[in-house]
Amino acid sequence: MTGSAxxxxxxxxxxxxxxxxxxxxxxxxxxxxAGDSVAVIGASGCGKSVSFKxxxxxLPMDAGSVRFAGTPxxxxxxxxxxxxxxxxxxxxxxxxLFDSLPIWENVAFALFHTGPMRRAEAYELAITKLAxxxxxxxxxxxxxxxxxxxxxxxxxxxxxxxxxxxxxxxxEPTSGLDPVTAATIDRLIEDCVTRLRxxxxxxxxxxxxxxxxxxxxxxxxxxxxxxxxxxxxxxxxGSAHVEQFVRGRTDGSSTxxxxx
Numbered sequence: 001m002t003g004s005a006x007x008x009x010x011x012x013x014x015x016x017x018x019x020x021x022x023x024x025x026x027x028x029x030x031x032x033x034a035g036d037s038v039a040v041i042g043a044s045g046c047g048k049s050v051s052f053k054x055x056x057x058x059l060p061m062d063a064g065s066v067r068f069a070g071t072p073x074x075x076x077x078x079x080x081x082x083x084x085x086x087x088x089x090x091x092x093x094x095x096x097l098f099d100s101l102p103i104w105e106n107v108a109f110a111l112f113h114t115g116p117m118r119r120a121e122a123y124e125l126a127i128t129k130l131a132x133x134x135x136x137x138x139x140x141x142x143x144x145x146x147x148x149x150x151x152x153x154x155x156x157x158x159x160x161x162x163x164x165x166x167x168x169x170x171x172e173p174t175s176g177l178d179p180v181t182a183a184t185i186d187r188l189i190e191d192c193v194t195r196l197r198x199x200x201x202x203x204x205x206x207x208x209x210x211x212x213x214x215x216x217x218x219x220x221x222x223x224x225x226x227x228x229x230x231x232x233x234x235x236x237x238g239s240a241h242v243e244q245f246v247r248g249r250t251d252g253s254s255t256x257x258x259x260x
Contacts, residue, residue: 007070009034009199010055010167015064016223017050024050026223028064030201032216037193037200039214039231041207041245046220048203049093052171055201056090068167086110089160089198093172095152097144097159103130104140107159129158133188150181154188161192168193168200174209186212207246210234219245 008031015028024047032038042048053059055066057073066073097106107129108122117125130140133154144152153173160168173189174182190213193200202213210217211231218228219242227239234246 008032008067009036009069010201011065011067011070012051012055013065013067015051015054015066016062017047017054017059018062023223025054025061025064028220028224030218030225030228032199032201034199035197036216037202037214038216038218039202039204039210040218040220040225041205041210042220043245044205047223048205048220049171051220052169052201052203056088056169086163087166089163089165089168091156091160091168091170091173093175093203095144095156097152097156099144102141102143103135103147103155106144106155107140107162109159111162125162126158129162130155132161132192133158150177150184153177153181153185157185157188157192161196161198164196165198168196168198170200170202170204172204172206173202174204174206179208182206182209183212189213207234 010030010032012028012030015025016023017025028051030038030040030051040048040051050059054061054064097103098109101109104123104126107126108117111117111122111125127137127140130136135151135154135158139147139151139155144155147155160170170189174185177185186209189202192198193213202209204210211234214231216228217231217234218225219239220226221241227237227242229237234242237243
């Protein structure tokens with residue numbers, strides 16, 4: 001599934017999501033062209049992760065549309081949906097590894113479910129992907145609770161890129177990690193994005209990560225994108241919301257939003 005040079009690889013239009021009487025997303029628009037690495041920033045609770053889940057179809061939208069390479073996600077035939085699954089990689093905020101499966105089966109999980117693959121072949125592929133993120137075969141045969149937080153994050157990245165996806169989604173990839181480990185994860189993500197040439201959307205509040213892995217930034221506030229531009233313009237955006245977020249100021253306009 002590919003689009004023209006002018007067709008956005010990932011396009012969110014008019015996303016609305018409510019929880020009871022609270023509107024979290026209120027007409028959110030976001031565009032990522034092929035090969036872009038877009039970071040969506042915003043205060044905790046502003047709806048970043050909600051937008052991530054709506055884009056992937058993990059949460060139903062109240063209004064709006066999501067397109068991949070010009071094709072509405074909800075209009076894909078069943079075979080097209082399977083193709084989209086194979087071409088998408090996801091890193092969840094809590095890693096979402098299956099504790100009952102060894103690490104290598106976690107990495108190969110989607111490969112088992114989106115197409116025929118022999119167990120031995122899946123194992124070899126998983127070992128290769130784990131090596132790319134600095135984990136050896138011994139770690140591959142351990143279970144998630146036996147790994148440190150940083151090693152679990154590496155395994156989750158290996159799973160996200162196992163099928164050499166065209167689209168990548170990262171949800172708070174450095175959340176809960178110490179600065180050294182977070183910097184290591186940023187380098188791994190940067191390497192994966194560069195090597196795969198994947199179109200990437202990263203949900204984060206970590207500005208160090210933004211500057212490392214993104215070429216474009218979008219600021220979510222009040223359920224909408226209030227500023228979008230190159231990462232090089234982040235410090236001179238002209239947006240009060242962005243400036244407050246970047247400077248970490250508590251005065252001025254609030255960057256908060258409704259809880260997810």
